[in-house]
Amino acid sequence: MAKLSIQEVWKSFGTHDVLKGISLDIEAGQMVCLIGASGSGKSTLLRCLNLLEPVDDGAILLDGADITDPELDPQPIRQRIGMVFQSFNLFPHMTALENVLLAPRRIHRKSREALLPGVKALFTRFGLADRMGHYPDQLSGGQQQRVAIIRALAMQPEVMLFDEVTSALDPALVGEVLDVLRALKAEGMTMVIATHEMAFARDAADKVCFLYEGRILEEGPPAEIFSAPRDERTRAFLARVL
Amino acid sequence: MTGEMTEPGGPERAARPPSRRALREARMRRRAMAIATLSTAVVVALIVILVPMAPGWERVQRSFFNGEVFAKTFPGLLQAFLTDIMIFAWCAPMIAVLGLLIALARDARSPALFPLRLFGTIYNDAFRGVPVILVIYLVGFGIPGLGLPRPWNSPYIWGTVAVVLTYSAYVAEVYRTGIESIHESQRAAATSLGLSHWDVMRYVVLPQAIRRVIPANMNLLIALQKDVALLSFIGPVEVLRQAGVYKSLLANFTPYLGAALIFLAVTVPATRWVDRLIARQNAARS
Ligand SMILES: Nc1ncnc2c1ncn2[C@@H]1O[C@H](COP(=O)(O)OP(=O)(O)O)[C@@H](O)[C@H]1O
Ligand SMILES: [Mg+2]
Numbered sequence: 001m002a003k004l005s006i007q008e009v010w011k012s013f014g015t016h017d018v019l020k021g022i023s024l025d026i027e028a029g030q031m032v033c034l035i036g037a038s039g040s041g042k043s044t045l046l047r048c049l050n051l052l053e054p055v056d057d058g059a060i061l062l063d064g065a066d067i068t069d070p071e072l073d074p075q076p077i078r079q080r081i082g083m084v085f086q087s088f089n090l091f092p093h094m095t096a097l098e099n100v101l102l103a104p105r106r107i108h109r110k111s112r113e114a115l116l117p118g119v120k121a122l123f124t125r126f127g128l129a130d131r132m133g134h135y136p137d138q139l140s141g142g143q144q145q146r147v148a149i150i151r152a153l154a155m156q157p158e159v160m161l162f163d164e165v166t167s168a169l170d171p172a173l174v175g176e177v178l179d180v181l182r183a184l185k186a187e188g189m190t191m192v193i194a195t196h197e198m199a200f201a202r203d204a205a206d207k208v209c210f211l212y213e214g215r216i217l218e219e220g221p222p223a224e225i226f227s228a229p230r231d232e233r234t235r236a237f238l239a240r241v242l
Numbered sequence: 243m244t245g246e247m248t249e250p251g252g253p254e255r256a257a258r259p260p261s262r263r264a265l266r267e268a269r270m271r272r273r274a275m276a277i278a279t280l281s282t283a284v285v286v287a288l289i290v291i292l293v294p295m296a297p298g299w300e301r302v303q304r305s306f307f308n309g310e311v312f313a314k315t316f317p318g319l320l321q322a323f324l325t326d327i328m329i330f331a332w333c334a335p336m337i338a339v340l341g342l343l344i345a346l347a348r349d350a351r352s353p354a355l356f357p358l359r360l361f362g363t364i365y366n367d368a369f370r371g372v373p374v375i376l377v378i379y380l381v382g383f384g385i386p387g388l389g390l391p392r393p394w395n396s397p398y399i400w401g402t403v404a405v406v407l408t409y410s411a412y413v414a415e416v417y418r419t420g421i422e423s424i425h426e427s428q429r430a431a432a433t434s435l436g437l438s439h440w441d442v443m444r445y446v447v448l449p450q451a452i453r454r455v456i457p458a459n460m461n462l463l464i465a466l467q468k469d470v471a472l473l474s475f476i477g478p479v480e481v482l483r484q485a486g487v488y489k490s491l492l493a494n495f496t497p498y499l500g501a502a503l504i505f506l507a508v509t510v511p512a513t514r515w516v517d518r519l520i521a522r523q524n525a526a527r528s
Contacts, residue, residue, distance in 0.1 A: 050434050079436035088427035093449050102445055103435035148431075155435060 001064050003028040003190045004049070004159055009058035011044055018044045020214040021058070026159075026192060026207075031185045033201035033222075034194040036211030037237060042194035045211070046161045049192065050083045062159070079107060082152030083161040087168040089148035090136040096123075096147045097132040100154045107155070115154075122150045126180055142173030149180055160184065162193040178204075198241055202226050210234045304494075311496040315488045319500045322484035326470045329402065329480065333470070334463060336406045341413030348418055351439070362414070369411035375472050378404040382476035397477030405473070409466055416458045420451035457523060460516040464509050471505075481505075 002025035011019040018041050026032050034042045047053040049060060051067065051074040059066045067077045090099050097119070104115050123129050126146050136144050145165050152160060162181065166174040178200050184191060185204060195201055201208050202222045209219040210231075218225060218234045226242075229235045260268075293299060347355075347362035369377065381404035386395035393399075424447050432442040474483035481501050488497035 047430075052430055052433060075436050075438060078434055081434075083431075083434040085427055085431060088425045089431050091428065091432070091446050091450075093453070102432075103437055106438075106441050106445070107436055151435070 002026055002061070003030075003063065004192070005059075005061040005064075006045075006049070007059045007061065009045070009048060009060065010056045011041075011048055011053060012056055018214050019048070019055075022214070022216055023058075024209060024216060024219065026190060028190050029188045030206045031181075031191045031193065031204060032207045032209065033205040034192065034209050034211055035196070035198065035201060035237075035241075040211040041214045042211055043163050046083065046163050046192065046194055049159075049161055050081050051078055052083075075107075079103075079155050080157055081159045081161060082155060082157035084145065084148045084152055084163065084165050086164045090144055090151075092136050095133050095135055096128065096139065096150075099136075099147060100151045103151070104154050119150075119154055122153055125183075126150055127176075140173060141169045142176045145169065145177045146180055149177075149184075153184075159190045159192070162191065162195070164194050164196060166195070166197060196241065198226070198238075210237065212237075306495045306499055308494055308496040311488075311492055311494045312500055315485075315492070315497045316500050318488065319481055319484055319497060319504060322479060323481040323501075323504050325478060325480040326467070329398070329405075329470045329473060329478070330467050333402055333405050333409070333466065336402075337409045337413050337466070338459075340406060340410035342417055344410055344414035345417035345421060346443070348414065349421055349443070366411045366414055369408050370415070372408075374405070374408050374469050375475065377408050378472055378476060380404070381407070382473070397473070401473040401476055401478060405466070405469065409462065409469075412462055413459060416455050416462065417451065419458070420455035421447055423454060424450050454523075457516050457520040460512075460519065464512050464516070467508060467512070468505060471501075 004026040006022055006024040006026075009019055009022045010017070022041075022045060024032070034045065036042055044053060048055050048068075054070070055068050058068070060068050062077065062080065067074075090096070091102070094102065100119050100122070101112060101115055104110055104119075105112065120129065120132070123132050126149070128143060128146055128150070131139060131143060131147070136147070139147065148165075149160075166177050169177065174197065178197065181191065181193065181200075182204055193201075193205070205222050207219060208222045208225045209216050210225065210229075210233075211217070212233050217231050218229060225234065226238065229238060294303075344362050344365055347358045348366070350356075350359045350362075378401060382397055382400045385400050385403075386397070428446055428450070429442055432446040433439075437445070471480060471482040474480055474486070479487075481504060485497040485501040489495055
């Protein structure tokens with residue numbers, strides 16, 4: 001059974017259909033990259049997976065259970081699915097450490113002292129041990145994104161969603177964030193990543209999906225998608241970005 | 243927020259000799275200052291020379307600028323101003339809290355809470371649409387008029403209620419602007435962590451929103467400080483009413499001037515301070 005199974009998901013804003021019957025299976029431990037032009041629906045799909053947007057039709061199964069049921073309380077589900085956004089991730093009035101501690105303290109009702117060793121270990125692992133007391137505007141963009149990732153990991157999610165987490169970064173800082181994604185993959189984290197970093201998708205992803213106007217036109221192992229795209233539109237897109 | 247890296251505790255700037263541009267700017271500032279001083283002196287001189295030449299000046303001077311009356315009544319006015327300060331001091335925190343509650347009611351998003359949201363909207367429209375003095379009359383005379391027993395018919399209580407109700411509407415609006423100014427991604431980021439709607443509000447949105455609207459709320463507090471004087475119409479002997487009493491007693495308007503000076507002594511520095519606060523906040527954001 002797939003860890004996350006997206007089945008015929010439809011989503012529209014007003015009269016504008018943004019997702020038109022998306023189906024996709026993500027196995028446990030897989031890294032799936034969503035590629036496609038801006039406006040093709042990548043962010044919307046990720047937001048639906050995190051229940052930030054309700055879907056209009058279709059189902060999303062997490063470990064086989066439909067999480068789009070409107071009767072369900074979305075909070076415990078969101079705790080199982082972490083998400084990192086393109087920008088404005090961190091809370092600017094809190095230090096990096098406070099950013100990370102907020103959710104576990106409020107939700108798991110654990111004390112700061114009980115959480116500190118685990119959280120410190122996360123900061124250390126991602127090379128930010130000396131930045132815990134800094135405020136977001138005292139950190140570089142890459143450091144901010146790494147803190148945002150640590151913050152999501154501190155909730156011990158089963159799946160992580162990344163929405164163009166390197167798009168707002170200085171090119172020089174992109175690498176350090178992508179390295180974190182690779183490290184998570186090595187650890188067996190299940191991930192769905194919307195990205196414009198084609199080189200990264202090509203060598204790190206287990207599966208690449210090409211979104212085009214709210215549909216998955218093509219999906220498969222990166223080697224296949226990047227070297228032998230079947231669809232004309234996939235070819236045109238790749239020609240433009242590669 | 244800047245992307246710059248700074249060490250905590252603020253960047254240390256090395257002392258450098260002033261640049262040519264800085265020197266030129268300083269020279270221009272000095273010249274502008276000199277021109278301003280000169281033109282002000284001319285205007286003041288003209289007023290001082292011309293106004294006393296007006297035919298009614300003697301009479302006006304006697305009834306509005308009477309030094310003797312001023313000296314005699316000013317201490318009493320100051321004393322009465324303590325009442326204004328007192329009323330202000332207990333109104334301000336109540337307004338801060340009620341205003342916040344109304345703002346939160348207006349932000350309620352779940353359909354079940356729609357009545358709360360509707361109430362917040364109607365409240366805001368009603369109290370911002372009516373002159374303060376009218377609310378003070380209606381509440382201050384109307385409610386004690388129901389024949390309430392002794393402590394409960396005090397104009398202090400109902401005057402306070404009237405002022406708090408009115409100003410909460412304005413403060414709520416200010417808070418709401420602040421809440422709406424927080425980027426949607428902040429809510430999304432907090433929500434995606436699994437925090438409840440209320441926790442998102444309390445830990446992520448409100449701390450930022452409240453900080454952002456401090457200057458606007460300060461301006462409202464300055465207005466409140468003046469409007470407290472309106473309570474004089476329903477009874478409390480505060481500075482404005484005390485001035486009225488002196489006026490009748492001494493058949494002289496100078497006490498009103500004294501009262502005005504007292505208000506200015508408070509509001510002018512307060513306003514300047516808020517302006518500085520706003521300038522600092524703008525500088526920090528850009
Ligand atoms: N909240 C919203 N309201 C209305 N339209 C939206 C909203 N969010 C996204 N859209 C629209 O949905 C389409 C897909 O957007 P998005 O999912 O952000 O694409 P991508 O992330 O691939 O760039 C775009 O046309 C966008 O304008
Ligand atoms: Mg997007």
